Amino acid sequence: MTDPIIETHDLTRVFDGVRALDRVSLSVPRGTVLGLLGHNGAGKTTLVNILATLLPPTSGTARVAGLDVVARSRDVRARIGLTGQFAAVEEQLSGMDNLVLVAKLLGARSAQARRRADELLERFELTSAAHRRVRTYSGGMRRRLDLAVSLVGRPDVIFLDEPSTGLDPASRIELWRIVAELVTEGATVLLTTQYLEEADRLADTITVLAGGSVVATGTSAELKSVVGKRSVHLTLTTAADVDAAAAGLRGLGMQVHTDAARATVSTPVDAASDLAVVMRFLDEARIEFKELDLTEPTLDDVYLSLTADRAKAEVRG
Amino acid sequence: MNAETWRGCGAPRQIAVLTVWCLRTLVSDRRVVVFSVLQPLIMLVLFTQVFGAVANPANFPPGVSYVDYLLPAVLVTTGIGPAVAAGASLVREMDRGALTRFRAMPLGLHWVLLARSLSDMSRVGVQSVVLLASGALLFGFTAHGGVLGSVAALLVALLVIWTLMWIFIAFAAWLRSPEIMQSIGFVLVFPLMFASSAFVPVANLPGWLQVVATVNPMTYAVNAARHLSMGEPVGTSVLLAITTSVGLLAVAGFLAARGFRRPLTR
Numbered sequence: 363m364t365d366p367i368i369e370t371h372d373l374t375r376v377f378d379g380v381r382a383l384d385r386v387s388l389s390v391p392r393g394t395v396l397g398l399l400g401h402n403g404a405g406k407t408t409l410v411n412i413l414a415t416l417l418p419p420t421s422g423t424a425r426v427a428g429l430d431v432v433a434r435s436r437d438v439r440a441r442i443g444l445t446g447q448f449a450a451v452e453e454q455l456s457g458m459d460n461l462v463l464v465a466k467l468l469g470a471r472s473a474q475a476r477r478r479a480d481e482l483l484e485r486f487e488l489t490s491a492a493h494r495r496v497r498t499y500s501g502g503m504r505r506r507l508d509l510a511v512s513l514v515g516r517p518d519v520i521f522l523d524e525p526s527t528g529l530d531p532a533s534r535i536e537l538w539r540i541v542a543e544l545v546t547e548g549a550t551v552l553l554t555t556q557y558l559e560e561a562d563r564l565a566d567t568i569t570v571l572a573g574g575s576v577v578a579t580g581t582s583a584e585l586k587s588v589v590g591k592r593s594v595h596l597t598l599t600t601a602a603d604v605d606a607a608a609a610g611l612r613g614l615g616m617q618v619h620t621d622a623a624r625a626t627v628s629t630p631v632d633a634a635s636d637l638a639v640v641m642r643f644l645d646e647a648r649i650e651f652k653e654l655d656l657t658e659p660t661l662d663d664v665y666l667s668l669t670a671d672r673a674k675a676e677v678r679g
Numbered sequence: 680m681n682a683e684t685w686r687g688c689g690a691p692r693q694i695a696v697l698t699v700w701c702l703r704t705l706v707s708d709r710r711v712v713v714f715s716v717l718q719p720l721i722m723l724v725l726f727t728q729v730f731g732a733v734a735n736p737a738n739f740p741p742g743v744s745y746v747d748y749l750l751p752a753v754l755v756t757t758g759i760g761p762a763v764a765a766g767a768s769l770v771r772e773m774d775r776g777a778l779t780r781f782r783a784m785p786l787g788l789h790w791v792l793l794a795r796s797l798s799d800m801s802r803v804g805v806q807s808v809v810l811l812a813s814g815a816l817l818f819g820f821t822a823h824g825g826v827l828g829s830v831a832a833l834l835v836a837l838l839v840i841w842t843l844m845w846i847f848i849a850f851a852a853w854l855r856s857p858e859i860m861q862s863i864g865f866v867l868v869f870p871l872m873f874a875s876s877a878f879v880p881v882a883n884l885p886g887w888l889q890v891v892a893t894v895n896p897m898t899y900a901v902n903a904a905r906h907l908s909m910g911e912p913v914g915t916s917v918l919l920a921i922t923t924s925v926g927l928l929a930v931a932g933f934l935a936a937r938g939f940r941r942p943l944t945r
Contacts, residue, residue: 377944414783417942440686440785450780452700454707460777466696467784468685478683495707511780515685 365428367392367519367550368413373422375408375574382408384574385422390552390567392518395545397565398554399665405574406554407447410523413552414444427518440468443512443520447527449504450511451496457483457507458492461514468515482510486540502533509540520544522553526560538563558665572669585664593630594640597653601625607649614639619666630667631656687785697786697794700777705798715802719757719810726753727818730878738880743909747821750814751832751908752877752901757810758803758840759872759897763864765799766847770860773851774943782943789936792852796844803840807833824910832904835920839900842924843871845931852938870895877901896923 368390375383383405390396398406411417413424415435424431427441444450451460458479465475483489486506496504505525512520522541526534541564545551555561561568562582570578570585578585598604607627608618616636619628631637637656644651688696706712727746734745769792772778781791811829814820822829850863874888875881875897881889892898903920906913 411942416782417944436687436785439783442783444780444783446779448775448779450776452704452777454704455700459703463696463700464780464784465685467688467693467786469688469692470683470685474683516683 365392366390367428368396368424368426368552370409370413370424371422373409373412373424374420375405375412375417376420381574383412383419386571386574386576388569388576388579390550392550393545393548394566395541395551395553395564397561397568398552398571399556399558399561399568400554400571401556401669404571406571407523408574409571410444410446410521410552410554414442414521415439416444440515441518443515443517444523445505445509445512445521445525446523449496449508451504451508453497454495456493456495457488457499457503457510460496460507460511464511464514478514482513486510502529502536505529505533505537506540509537513544517549519550519552522551524554524556526555526557534560570665570668577668578664585668593628593657594637595626595628595653595655595657596640596644596651598625598627599650599652603649606647607644610643610647610649611640614643616640617666690787690790693786693790694794694797697791698797701794701798702801705802715806716809718760719753719806720813722753722757723750723810723814723818726878738883743823744819744821746814746818747823747909748905749878750810750818750820751836751904752875754807754810754832754836754908755839755897755900755904756872756877757806758836759843759868761799761803761806762840762844762847763868765796765844766851767857767860767864769795769848769851769939770855770857773855773939779943788940789932792848792935792939796841796848799844800837800841804837807836822908822910824906824908828907828910831917832908835903835907835917836900838924838928839896839920842928842931845928845935849931849935849938852935852941871897875901876905896927899923 366389368388370389371387373383373386374381386405386409388396398409400406408417412419413426413431415431415438418432426438429438429441431438451457452463455463461479461482462472462475465478466472470478479492480489483492486509488503488507488510491499491503496507499507505528509522509525525541526537529537538560541551541553551564553560553564566581567579568582568585569576596607598607601622604620604622604625604627608620611618611627611629616629616631620626629640631640726749730749731745734748736745739745739748778791781788811820811833815822824832847860847863851860854860854863870891874891875895876892877897881892881898884892899916899920902916903913905911906916
């Protein structure tokens, strides 16, 4: 057992009376990837901002690389790399200039800085654009440069806040490859995402946040087994029926996930009897479907079920 | 994690690298460079022609022309624009780009502000030199106080502008709203510039405006620059300009650093 490289205890942040983060305790072992999964407003960015020393917690403690993020903020900053939701690079300068200047700010000599910049440009496939102004870069190139700049000082811990938001599928897969590589080199990665597939692909451990609290933590397999349900996915013949189907199934006490654009309705089912309930309902309501799939639980279902439980608990008070 | 792991550097190096960073960003836009050089020329043309047409030669000692009287003042007033702009650009850039990255790096955030102000001041310095040179070559400006007097006037002007710049940086760091910064700019710029001794001797202003001009720090700056440039006895004007400037600079610098360090919420 190695010491955890990120550790928080009852971390809480209140904004104008709203608990953006509510007694979050977590622990991340060195060299692993923690995926923070949650909706917008679940507290993911607030947590990252506290760990990256950008925001002080209202109460609770957080340590990164064994250092308290409030008392030793400067030392923490020397050991982390942060890639936020918006590219933190200088648009007026070239990719090369951005990398070299950051390396120098971290204490590299000119020759070292240039060597490190070349190395990162090559690795992120930006060599041909090295001397172009960042202003002229595409979204994907900008994101890659932003990540490259975060890695200049070879940080022990890398925070990626929704790294693939706004990326096209090819860039996203490329990003996943890079993250996997960083971990094999010994870095610890904490990434936030709304994409369950991303957490499933990259994270060793997934922590699900909802309303500022941790609602579940585990490997993706563990989370799925907690829910332990299979799901029915229906593709309806007419998209207009989606709302009626969802309302009807909810009325039967089921959790329902819909996608109106694709005319799909999904619901977790416990046993074969549940499936029969769904079929009977559709028949009685005269809702026709084109396809029916019964699938093993995905993280979507896990997430849906966990956050729905929480919503119910909140209603009960 | 072998050989090259960098954990940060000392303040002098941070300031040097950050200043180079800001300067490169500044000159990367050639339009900014061109307009920076044009601006003082335009001001000088306008002021000498417009006010020169009504300026009463009886107000000036023999051998002193209006441009001799005006140029040291323009040396001070050209800096008001860049000072306001420094605050406006800080607000605009605070929550994006490189300024957000610096917050998560092992840096003194106050050095980031210092570097920005130094790079903006180098632009003001270039403008001032353009102003002095073109004044002498094209507008018949005579430095009665000699080169030394002009250099001294330039230095006082730069100090005062730097102070004003930090006041706007402090406003920006605390208020963080482009709209409010713009309003402050509008409200302050014209009184600072015109309700002063810059264009007309204070004694010739209406009574109430004389009061305003007397409390306007720009008046002290302009008087000091003017006395030095025209080779007149400086009296207490230089001392007054420097001490008020340094005092305000210390307060504004402290407040700016404090304000800027506050987190970008969310």
